[in-house]
Amino acid sequence: MPRIVAHVDMNAFFAAIEQNAHPEWKNEPIVVCVFSGRTLDSGVVSSASYDARKLGVRAGMPIVQAKQLCAKGHFVPVNHTLYGQISDQIFTRLFAYGDAVEMASIDEAYADLTQKTQGDYAHAERLMREFQQKIQKEFNLGCSVGIAPNKLLAKIASDFQKPNGFTIVKPESVQSFLDPLPVKSLLGIGPKTEQQLVEKNIHTIAQLRACGAGELVALFGAARGQYFFHASRGIDESPLETNYEKQQRSSIWTLQRDTQDWNELRALVREKALELWDETAAQGKFFTQISVVGVDIALKQMTRSTTLNVACVSSEQLFSEVEQLFQSLLSNAPLPLRRVGLRVGGFASPPKQKRLNEFFG
Protein backbone atom coordinates (compact mmCIF):
# COMPACT_ATOMS: atom_id res chain seq x y z
CA MET A 1 0.00 0.00 0.00
CA PRO A 2 1.30 3.51 -0.79
CA ARG A 3 2.32 5.33 2.35
CA ILE A 4 0.60 8.28 3.96
CA VAL A 5 2.93 10.42 6.05
CA ALA A 6 2.06 13.49 8.09
CA HIS A 7 4.49 16.21 9.15
CA VAL A 8 3.72 18.52 12.07
CA ASP A 9 5.56 21.81 12.39
CA MET A 10 4.95 23.90 15.49
CA ASN A 11 4.43 27.55 14.53
CA ALA A 12 6.98 30.00 15.97
CA PHE A 13 7.32 27.40 18.71
CA PHE A 14 9.64 29.09 21.21
CA ALA A 15 8.01 32.50 20.76
CA ALA A 16 4.53 31.00 21.12
CA ILE A 17 5.50 29.32 24.39
CA GLU A 18 6.87 32.61 25.71
CA GLN A 19 3.68 34.32 24.62
CA ASN A 20 1.68 31.86 26.72
CA ALA A 21 4.00 32.50 29.64
CA HIS A 22 3.32 36.24 29.28
CA PRO A 23 -0.35 36.64 28.32
CA GLU A 24 -0.05 40.40 28.73
CA TRP A 25 2.10 40.38 25.55
CA LYS A 26 -0.78 39.29 23.36
CA ASN A 27 -0.42 40.69 19.82
CA GLU A 28 2.97 42.18 20.62
CA PRO A 29 6.24 41.16 18.96
CA ILE A 30 8.20 38.57 20.92
CA VAL A 31 11.77 37.69 20.07
CA VAL A 32 13.44 34.68 21.68
CA CYS A 33 17.18 35.27 21.76
CA VAL A 34 20.45 33.43 22.23
CA PHE A 35 22.46 35.97 24.20
CA SER A 36 26.13 35.10 23.88
CA GLY A 37 27.08 37.11 26.96
CA ARG A 38 29.87 38.92 25.14
CA THR A 39 28.22 42.32 25.26
CA LEU A 40 24.74 43.34 26.38
CA ASP A 41 23.02 42.53 23.10
CA SER A 42 25.43 40.28 21.29
CA GLY A 43 23.78 37.15 20.04
CA VAL A 44 21.16 36.06 17.55
CA VAL A 45 17.43 35.54 17.26
CA SER A 46 16.30 31.98 17.85
CA SER A 47 12.58 32.42 17.23
CA ALA A 48 10.30 35.35 16.47
CA SER A 49 6.54 35.58 16.96
CA TYR A 50 4.45 36.35 13.89
CA ASP A 51 4.03 39.92 15.10
CA ALA A 52 7.81 40.24 15.10
CA ARG A 53 8.14 38.49 11.72
CA LYS A 54 5.78 41.05 10.20
CA LEU A 55 8.46 43.61 11.00
CA GLY A 56 11.17 41.54 9.33
CA VAL A 57 12.67 39.76 12.31
CA ARG A 58 14.02 36.30 11.43
CA ALA A 59 15.77 33.42 13.16
CA GLY A 60 19.54 33.69 12.92
CA MET A 61 19.48 37.48 12.76
CA PRO A 62 21.76 39.44 15.13
CA ILE A 63 19.82 40.73 18.13
CA VAL A 64 20.93 44.31 17.50
CA GLN A 65 19.44 44.15 14.01
CA ALA A 66 16.19 42.74 15.36
CA LYS A 67 16.04 45.61 17.86
CA GLN A 68 16.28 48.10 15.03
CA LEU A 69 13.35 46.46 13.26
CA CYS A 70 11.32 45.98 16.37
CA ALA A 71 12.33 48.37 19.12
CA LYS A 72 9.20 47.70 21.18
CA GLY A 73 9.47 43.93 21.03
CA HIS A 74 9.90 41.73 24.04
CA PHE A 75 13.36 40.19 23.88
CA VAL A 76 13.63 37.11 26.07
CA PRO A 77 16.38 34.51 26.46
CA VAL A 78 15.83 30.95 25.21
CA ASN A 79 14.68 28.37 27.73
CA HIS A 80 15.41 25.08 26.01
CA THR A 81 14.52 22.97 29.02
CA LEU A 82 10.97 24.30 29.06
CA TYR A 83 10.53 23.99 25.28
CA GLY A 84 11.85 20.43 25.40
CA GLN A 85 9.34 19.44 28.06
CA ILE A 86 6.43 20.92 26.10
CA SER A 87 7.72 19.32 22.90
CA ASP A 88 7.73 15.91 24.57
CA GLN A 89 4.20 16.38 25.85
CA ILE A 90 2.91 17.46 22.45
CA PHE A 91 4.51 14.74 20.39
CA THR A 92 3.62 12.05 22.90
CA ARG A 93 0.02 12.84 21.93
CA LEU A 94 0.92 12.12 18.31
CA PHE A 95 1.63 8.45 18.98
CA ALA A 96 -2.11 7.87 19.32
CA TYR A 97 -2.64 9.11 15.76
CA GLY A 98 -0.17 7.06 13.74
CA ASP A 99 1.56 3.72 13.39
CA ALA A 100 4.97 5.28 14.00
CA VAL A 101 6.28 8.68 15.03
CA GLU A 102 9.62 10.34 14.34
CA MET A 103 10.49 13.34 16.45
CA ALA A 104 12.57 15.16 13.88
CA SER A 105 13.54 18.13 16.05
CA ILE A 106 12.26 20.01 19.06
CA ASP A 107 9.40 21.48 17.03
CA GLU A 108 8.80 18.98 14.22
CA ALA A 109 7.60 15.41 13.97
CA TYR A 110 6.47 12.90 11.37
CA ALA A 111 3.70 10.37 11.78
CA ASP A 112 3.16 7.38 9.49
CA LEU A 113 -0.57 6.98 8.99
CA THR A 114 -0.52 4.22 6.36
CA GLN A 115 -1.88 1.31 8.38
CA LYS A 116 -4.20 3.30 10.57
CA THR A 117 -5.91 4.95 7.60
CA GLN A 118 -5.57 2.05 5.16
CA GLY A 119 -4.34 4.55 2.60
CA ASP A 120 -7.42 6.76 2.88
CA TYR A 121 -6.49 10.47 2.67
CA ALA A 122 -9.89 11.59 3.98
CA HIS A 123 -9.30 9.51 7.08
CA ALA A 124 -5.79 10.93 7.45
CA GLU A 125 -7.19 14.44 7.22
CA ARG A 126 -9.78 13.78 9.95
CA LEU A 127 -7.12 12.38 12.25
CA MET A 128 -4.64 15.18 11.81
CA ARG A 129 -7.21 17.95 12.01
CA GLU A 130 -8.23 16.46 15.32
CA PHE A 131 -4.59 16.44 16.45
CA GLN A 132 -4.11 20.04 15.35
CA GLN A 133 -7.19 21.15 17.30
CA LYS A 134 -6.21 19.12 20.31
CA ILE A 135 -2.80 20.79 20.50
CA GLN A 136 -4.38 24.21 20.08
CA LYS A 137 -6.85 23.56 22.88
CA GLU A 138 -4.59 21.75 25.27
CA PHE A 139 -1.43 23.85 24.88
CA ASN A 140 -2.67 27.02 23.20
CA LEU A 141 -0.05 26.40 20.51
CA GLY A 142 -0.55 26.40 16.77
CA CYS A 143 0.96 23.96 14.34
CA SER A 144 0.95 23.42 10.61
CA VAL A 145 0.30 19.99 9.17
CA GLY A 146 1.29 18.44 5.88
CA ILE A 147 -0.02 15.11 4.62
CA ALA A 148 1.61 13.41 1.64
CA PRO A 149 2.94 10.10 0.27
CA ASN A 150 6.36 10.51 1.94
CA LYS A 151 8.45 12.52 4.40
CA LEU A 152 9.95 14.83 1.81
CA LEU A 153 6.55 15.97 0.54
CA ALA A 154 4.90 16.03 3.96
CA LYS A 155 7.55 18.43 5.20
CA ILE A 156 7.16 20.73 2.20
CA ALA A 157 3.38 20.55 2.60
CA SER A 158 3.47 21.56 6.27
CA ASP A 159 5.59 24.55 5.27
CA PHE A 160 3.25 25.52 2.43
CA GLN A 161 0.75 27.38 4.56
CA LYS A 162 1.57 28.90 7.94
CA PRO A 163 0.55 29.46 10.66
CA ASN A 164 -2.06 26.81 11.42
CA GLY A 165 -1.83 25.51 7.89
CA PHE A 166 -3.20 22.24 6.66
CA THR A 167 -1.99 20.97 3.29
CA ILE A 168 -2.64 17.64 1.64
CA VAL A 169 -0.64 16.47 -1.35
CA LYS A 170 -2.09 13.35 -2.91
CA PRO A 171 0.00 11.19 -5.22
CA GLU A 172 -1.74 12.48 -8.33
CA SER A 173 -0.98 16.13 -7.52
CA VAL A 174 2.66 15.77 -6.47
CA GLN A 175 4.07 17.20 -9.68
CA SER A 176 1.74 20.18 -9.93
CA PHE A 177 2.33 20.95 -6.25
CA LEU A 178 6.11 20.93 -6.54
CA ASP A 179 6.49 22.62 -9.92
CA PRO A 180 6.09 26.30 -8.96
CA LEU A 181 7.91 26.09 -5.62
CA PRO A 182 11.34 27.70 -5.22
CA VAL A 183 14.20 25.20 -4.96
CA LYS A 184 14.84 26.43 -1.42
CA SER A 185 11.66 24.63 -0.36
CA LEU A 186 13.60 21.37 -0.51
CA LEU A 187 15.19 20.16 2.69
CA GLY A 188 18.94 20.63 2.41
CA ILE A 189 18.90 23.55 -0.04
CA GLY A 190 20.03 26.65 1.81
CA PRO A 191 21.47 29.98 0.69
CA LYS A 192 24.70 28.55 -0.77
CA THR A 193 23.11 25.82 -2.86
CA GLU A 194 20.33 28.15 -3.93
CA GLN A 195 22.95 30.59 -5.22
CA GLN A 196 24.67 27.82 -7.19
CA LEU A 197 21.36 26.88 -8.77
CA VAL A 198 20.43 30.48 -9.55
CA GLU A 199 23.70 30.80 -11.44
CA LYS A 200 22.44 27.95 -13.62
CA ASN A 201 19.17 29.85 -13.99
CA ILE A 202 17.34 27.27 -11.87
CA HIS A 203 14.82 28.88 -9.55
CA THR A 204 11.88 26.50 -9.32
CA ILE A 205 11.54 22.79 -8.70
CA ALA A 206 10.14 22.42 -12.23
CA GLN A 207 13.40 23.84 -13.57
CA LEU A 208 15.38 21.57 -11.27
CA ARG A 209 13.51 18.59 -12.61
CA ALA A 210 14.46 19.59 -16.13
CA CYS A 211 18.12 18.96 -15.24
CA GLY A 212 19.59 15.61 -16.17
CA ALA A 213 20.79 13.32 -13.42
CA GLY A 214 24.29 13.50 -14.88
CA GLU A 215 24.34 17.28 -14.77
CA LEU A 216 23.19 17.36 -11.14
CA VAL A 217 25.77 14.77 -10.09
CA ALA A 218 28.49 16.71 -11.90
CA LEU A 219 27.46 19.89 -10.11
CA PHE A 220 26.79 18.59 -6.61
CA GLY A 221 28.43 15.17 -6.30
CA ALA A 222 26.82 11.74 -6.33
CA ALA A 223 24.89 11.88 -3.06
CA ARG A 224 23.41 15.35 -3.33
CA GLY A 225 22.97 15.18 -7.10
CA GLN A 226 20.85 12.05 -6.87
CA TYR A 227 18.95 13.47 -3.93
CA PHE A 228 18.03 16.57 -6.00
CA PHE A 229 17.09 14.38 -8.95
CA HIS A 230 14.68 12.35 -6.85
CA ALA A 231 13.48 15.21 -4.66
CA SER A 232 12.51 17.35 -7.65
CA ARG A 233 10.21 14.47 -8.67
CA GLY A 234 8.77 14.09 -5.17
CA ILE A 235 10.43 10.70 -4.78
CA ASP A 236 11.47 9.77 -1.24
CA GLU A 237 11.44 6.23 0.13
CA SER A 238 13.14 7.08 3.42
CA PRO A 239 11.39 5.48 6.39
CA LEU A 240 10.59 7.22 9.65
CA GLU A 241 13.54 7.09 12.03
CA THR A 242 11.84 6.12 15.25
CA ASN A 243 15.00 5.29 17.17
CA TYR A 244 17.29 7.95 15.87
CA GLU A 245 20.52 8.36 17.78
CA LYS A 246 22.74 11.37 17.50
CA GLN A 247 26.13 10.69 15.92
CA GLN A 248 27.95 13.34 17.90
CA ARG A 249 27.63 15.77 20.80
CA SER A 250 29.14 19.19 20.70
CA SER A 251 29.33 22.39 22.61
CA ILE A 252 30.51 25.75 21.34
CA TRP A 253 30.49 29.08 23.08
CA THR A 254 31.48 32.70 22.60
CA LEU A 255 34.35 34.12 24.63
CA GLN A 256 34.00 37.26 26.72
CA ARG A 257 37.37 38.32 25.34
CA ASP A 258 39.17 37.27 22.16
CA THR A 259 42.32 35.32 22.86
CA GLN A 260 44.92 33.06 21.40
CA ASP A 261 46.37 32.07 24.77
CA TRP A 262 45.66 28.57 26.10
CA ASN A 263 46.08 29.72 29.68
CA GLU A 264 43.14 32.07 29.26
CA LEU A 265 40.96 29.26 27.92
CA ARG A 266 42.11 26.39 30.08
CA ALA A 267 39.72 26.65 33.03
CA LEU A 268 36.61 27.20 30.92
CA VAL A 269 37.52 24.48 28.43
CA ARG A 270 38.06 22.11 31.33
CA GLU A 271 34.64 22.91 32.71
CA LYS A 272 32.99 22.33 29.34
CA ALA A 273 34.91 19.10 28.79
CA LEU A 274 33.72 17.77 32.15
CA GLU A 275 30.13 18.72 31.30
CA LEU A 276 30.34 16.95 27.97
CA TRP A 277 31.82 13.89 29.64
CA ASP A 278 29.08 13.82 32.27
CA GLU A 279 26.30 14.20 29.71
CA THR A 280 27.54 11.43 27.44
CA ALA A 281 28.48 9.11 30.30
CA ALA A 282 25.01 9.59 31.81
CA GLN A 283 23.57 8.26 28.55
CA GLY A 284 25.96 5.33 28.54
CA LYS A 285 27.63 6.67 25.42
CA PHE A 286 31.34 6.18 24.95
CA PHE A 287 33.22 7.89 22.20
CA THR A 288 36.45 7.54 20.25
CA GLN A 289 36.46 10.80 18.32
CA ILE A 290 37.38 14.08 19.97
CA SER A 291 37.50 17.44 18.20
CA VAL A 292 38.02 21.04 19.12
CA VAL A 293 36.96 24.04 17.11
CA GLY A 294 37.94 27.68 17.11
CA VAL A 295 36.29 30.63 15.37
CA ASP A 296 38.60 33.59 14.96
CA ILE A 297 37.66 37.26 14.96
CA ALA A 298 37.19 37.13 11.18
CA LEU A 299 34.62 34.36 11.82
CA LYS A 300 36.91 31.85 10.13
CA GLN A 301 36.50 28.36 11.54
CA MET A 302 39.32 25.93 12.36
CA THR A 303 39.22 22.43 13.80
CA ARG A 304 41.56 19.80 15.18
CA SER A 305 40.51 16.26 15.90
CA THR A 306 41.80 12.89 16.94
CA THR A 307 40.50 9.33 16.96
CA LEU A 308 41.31 7.04 19.87
CA ASN A 309 41.89 3.31 19.43
CA VAL A 310 39.59 2.55 22.34
CA ALA A 311 36.79 4.65 23.77
CA CYS A 312 37.80 7.49 26.04
CA VAL A 313 37.76 6.23 29.63
CA SER A 314 37.68 9.33 31.79
CA SER A 315 36.97 13.03 31.88
CA GLU A 316 40.67 13.53 32.61
CA GLN A 317 41.64 11.71 29.45
CA LEU A 318 39.13 13.78 27.50
CA PHE A 319 40.55 17.00 28.87
CA SER A 320 44.10 15.90 28.19
CA GLU A 321 43.29 15.14 24.54
CA VAL A 322 41.38 18.39 24.22
CA GLU A 323 44.32 20.31 25.64
CA GLN A 324 46.70 18.87 23.04
CA LEU A 325 44.28 19.62 20.23
CA PHE A 326 43.80 23.20 21.37
CA GLN A 327 47.52 23.77 21.64
CA SER A 328 47.93 22.68 18.05
CA LEU A 329 45.01 24.81 16.91
CA LEU A 330 46.06 27.90 18.84
CA SER A 331 49.63 27.82 17.63
CA ASN A 332 48.42 27.78 14.02
CA ALA A 333 45.59 30.27 14.37
CA PRO A 334 46.34 33.42 12.38
CA LEU A 335 44.04 35.60 14.48
CA PRO A 336 42.71 35.64 18.05
CA LEU A 337 39.71 33.41 18.71
CA ARG A 338 36.22 34.71 19.34
CA ARG A 339 34.52 31.36 19.94
CA VAL A 340 35.69 27.89 20.89
CA GLY A 341 34.02 24.53 21.12
CA LEU A 342 34.34 20.80 21.75
CA ARG A 343 32.89 17.79 20.00
CA VAL A 344 32.84 14.07 20.71
CA GLY A 345 31.55 11.34 18.42
CA GLY A 346 32.18 7.86 17.14
CA PHE A 347 29.88 6.43 19.78
CA ALA A 348 30.05 2.72 20.53
CA SER A 349 31.96 1.94 17.39
CA PRO A 350 32.96 -1.73 17.25
CA PRO A 351 36.56 -2.66 18.04
CA LYS A 352 38.80 -2.53 15.02
CA GLN A 353 40.27 -5.70 13.67
CA LYS A 354 43.42 -3.90 12.64
CA ARG A 355 44.12 -2.95 16.23
CA LEU A 356 43.39 -6.44 17.53
CA ASN A 357 45.92 -7.78 15.07
CA GLU A 358 48.46 -5.42 16.48
CA PHE A 359 48.15 -7.08 19.85
CA PHE A 360 48.80 -10.52 18.43
CA GLY A 361 51.09 -9.57 15.58
Next chain:
DNA sequence: CATCAGTAGATCG
Protein backbone atom coordinates in the same frame (compact mmCIF):
# COMPACT_ATOMS: atom_id res chain seq x y z
C1' DC B 1 39.67 0.80 -4.79
C1' DA B 2 37.21 0.91 -0.47
C1' DT B 3 37.76 2.71 3.96
C1' DC B 4 39.27 5.84 7.37
C1' DA B 5 40.97 10.14 9.59
C1' DG B 6 41.10 14.90 9.63
C1' DT B 7 39.21 19.18 7.97
C1' DA B 8 36.15 22.66 6.07
C1' DG B 9 31.57 23.74 4.75
C1' DA B 10 26.56 23.93 4.86
C1' DT B 11 22.07 23.90 6.98
C1' DC B 12 18.64 25.00 10.37
C1' DG B 13 16.58 27.50 13.92
Next chain:
DNA sequence: CTTAACTGATCTACTGATGG
Protein backbone atom coordinates in the same frame (compact mmCIF):
# COMPACT_ATOMS: atom_id res chain seq x y z
C1' DC C 1 22.85 58.70 5.89
C1' DT C 2 25.09 54.15 5.55
C1' DT C 3 26.98 50.06 7.37
C1' DA C 4 27.66 46.37 10.34
C1' DA C 5 26.09 43.69 13.60
C1' DC C 6 26.98 37.30 14.12
C1' DT C 7 24.77 31.36 18.27
C1' DG C 8 24.98 26.95 18.73
C1' DA C 9 24.30 22.11 17.26
C1' DT C 10 24.56 18.76 13.85
C1' DC C 11 25.36 16.44 9.61
C1' DT C 12 28.05 15.75 5.23
C1' DA C 13 31.46 16.30 1.46
C1' DC C 14 36.14 16.58 0.21
C1' DT C 15 40.99 15.17 0.39
C1' DG C 16 44.82 12.42 1.13
C1' DA C 17 46.72 8.22 3.38
C1' DT C 18 46.56 3.30 3.88
C1' DG C 19 45.54 -1.63 3.63
C1' DG C 20 43.61 -5.57 0.90
